[in-house]
Amino acid sequence: MSRVNLNTLSLRFRHVWFRNLITYRRIWRINFLVPLLEPAFYIVAFGLGFSGLIAGVSYAGMELEYTQFIAPALVATACMWNSFFETTYTSFVRMYYQKTYDGILATPLSLEEIIIAEIVWAATKAAAAVALMLTVLIPLNFVNFPGGLMCIPLAFLGGLAFGAIGMTFTGLIPSIDMFNLPIFLFITPMFLFSGTFFPLSGIPDWAQLITLFFPLYHLVELTRFFSLGAMESNMIFNLTYLVFFTIVFGYLALLTMKRRLIR
Amino acid sequence: MQVIQTRQIVNQFGKFTAVDGVSFQVERGEFFGLLGPNGAGKTSVIRMIYGFSPITSGEMKVFGMDIRTDWRKIRLRLGVCQQDNTLDPDLTVEQNLQLFARYFEIKRKSAREHAEAQLEFFALTNKRNAKVVELSGGLARRLQLARALIAEPDLLILDEPTTGLDPQSRYQVWDRLFELKKRGLTMLLTTHYMNEAESLCDRLLIMDHGKIIAEGRPRHLIAEHAAESVIEIDGPDDELRDYIRERAIRNDDLGERMIIYTEANGELEHDIRKRFCVEACLFRAGNLEDVFLRLTGRELRE
Numbered sequence: 312m313s314r315v316n317l318n319t320l321s322l323r324f325r326h327v328w329f330r331n332l333i334t335y336r337r338i339w340r341i342n343f344l345v346p347l348l349e350p351a352f353y354i355v356a357f358g359l360g361f362s363g364l365i366a367g368v369s370y371a372g373m374e375l376e377y378t379q380f381i382a383p384a385l386v387a388t389a390c391m392w393n394s395f396f397e398t399t400y401t402s403f404v405r406m407y408y409q410k411t412y413d414g415i416l417a418t419p420l421s422l423e424e425i426i427i428a429e430i431v432w433a434a435t436k437a438a439a440a441v442a443l444m445l446t447v448l449i450p451l452n453f454v455n456f457p458g459g460l461m462c463i464p465l466a467f468l469g470g471l472a473f474g475a476i477g478m479t480f481t482g483l484i485p486s487i488d489m490f491n492l493p494i495f496l497f498i499t500p501m502f503l504f505s506g507t508f509f510p511l512s513g514i515p516d517w518a519q520l521i522t523l524f525f526p527l528y529h530l531v532e533l534t535r536f537f538s539l540g541a542m543e544s545n546m547i548f549n550l551t552y553l554v555f556f557t558i559v560f561g562y563l564a565l566l567t568m569k570r571r572l573i574r
Numbered sequence: 575m576q577v578i579q580t581r582q583i584v585n586q587f588g589k590f591t592a593v594d595g596v597s598f599q600v601e602r603g604e605f606f607g608l609l610g611p612n613g614a615g616k617t618s619v620i621r622m623i624y625g626f627s628p629i630t631s632g633e634m635k636v637f638g639m640d641i642r643t644d645w646r647k648i649r650l651r652l653g654v655c656q657q658d659n660t661l662d663p664d665l666t667v668e669q670n671l672q673l674f675a676r677y678f679e680i681k682r683k684s685a686r687e688h689a690e691a692q693l694e695f696f697a698l699t700n701k702r703n704a705k706v707v708e709l710s711g712g713l714a715r716r717l718q719l720a721r722a723l724i725a726e727p728d729l730l731i732l733d734e735p736t737t738g739l740d741p742q743s744r745y746q747v748w749d750r751l752f753e754l755k756k757r758g759l760t761m762l763l764t765t766h767y768m769n770e771a772e773s774l775c776d777r778l779l780i781m782d783h784g785k786i787i788a789e790g791r792p793r794h795l796i797a798e799h800a801a802e803s804v805i806e807i808d809g810p811d812d813e814l815r816d817y818i819r820e821r822a823i824r825n826d827d828l829g830e831r832m833i834i835y836t837e838a839n840g841e842l843e844h845d846i847r848k849r850f851c852v853e854a855c856l857f858r859a860g861n862l863e864d865v866f867l868r869l870t871g872r873e874l875r876e
Contacts, residue, residue: 329673337665410658414660414661417649417654418678419649419650573627
């Protein structure tokens, strides 16, 4: 009964996106603060605390300070957290507690359009957070200018990927407390093992192979490329994987949400 | 013209049949009621009308169009006031209306005008900047009604619009609904308040276990399934029981209390009053609640 019907997708989804934008603007100042402060904390902590322990990192033929190495990774992980949290906790609250979707489903919008709007909104929010981070990281020379600006559209793509998988969990999870599970089993390992805090070239081959399945790894690599001008992997491969991941989980998000809501 | 036409509609999910072969029509300008105990399938029928719950079998036409194929065109002309509060708690009263208008492809400028008109109609103008979480139950319900009317629908669906409201708020909602009825708007209402259904609805049907068990005008249903006049007698004795049985009078014997359905000012009524009403006796007009309880039973559900 609850088949995904892609024919019901139209640009009308922008109205739901717009609704989310209005809500975001209401708590604008708080939304503003986190992306600005987060990289600052990390860079200060790692810069002060780690500089005595780690001399530098060799990456793609460059000798980088540790903070230079992790700064682009922080941009990529911020993108992940922003969009994943948006389509998990925030969307779950809208769906389950606020019954926002129920209200919209009595208007000329389809459930498919609502779900796509949520994912696109999550990507927008991620791109906005990354844009804000760049206003700190570019002046401090952690990110190249103007090449580093490419991180913004990239964050939109990454945001779609993480927004889609987040929405899939929202379609599957029975109660809001259970989001701990995908966060603990999927997001946290990915956060640690995606070439974020150490270059992939330093770990065993089998571990590298597993890492290739993590979308965050591909996003980190691409972010590093645009921030530093060099990378250790293939850009086309990274981009293709992210697009592929977005399509697969975008479809699964529609399927699981339809199963969950329509009866 | 018929606004809603359904023929043998069924809604099934898994093994559970929520709606089991329901057929009814709603005419233009009619105020139509859908009654039934909790779980009878009322909300499922409503969700089928706006194309949310799938139609497993049968046919459903709204404004002459098939809900399965033309759901978007139908929803453009539909207003739904849901049972749950589905307002946006993050937004103000005015924003709730304006953003909702956009879901109906109403342009920004005219969305403002539409919102203004509804704020006025529901006396919400001085609350326009209030957040939804700050609203009382009555105000929130009025806002939800205003939102349902934002696109000037040809059919308004009201799923328990007065549940949980205090009497003042309830009268205010009724007052607005009467006004809309005067303007010729077609409305479909579900409610657990029988007096509400009796005074608002031109015609209604009673559902139970996914099926229709009665249909008609409120007065006709009362005459058919209860009576014009009702006598309630506390602590009925055997003499009364014999009297009733001999004359085959319609009654409900609840043990501690007996409800007798008679004709107003008839001989029987006078006779019962004279002979059996020594202690507590209540004479009143028959109402829809009698019909409802007689048809769906007095036992607790679930």
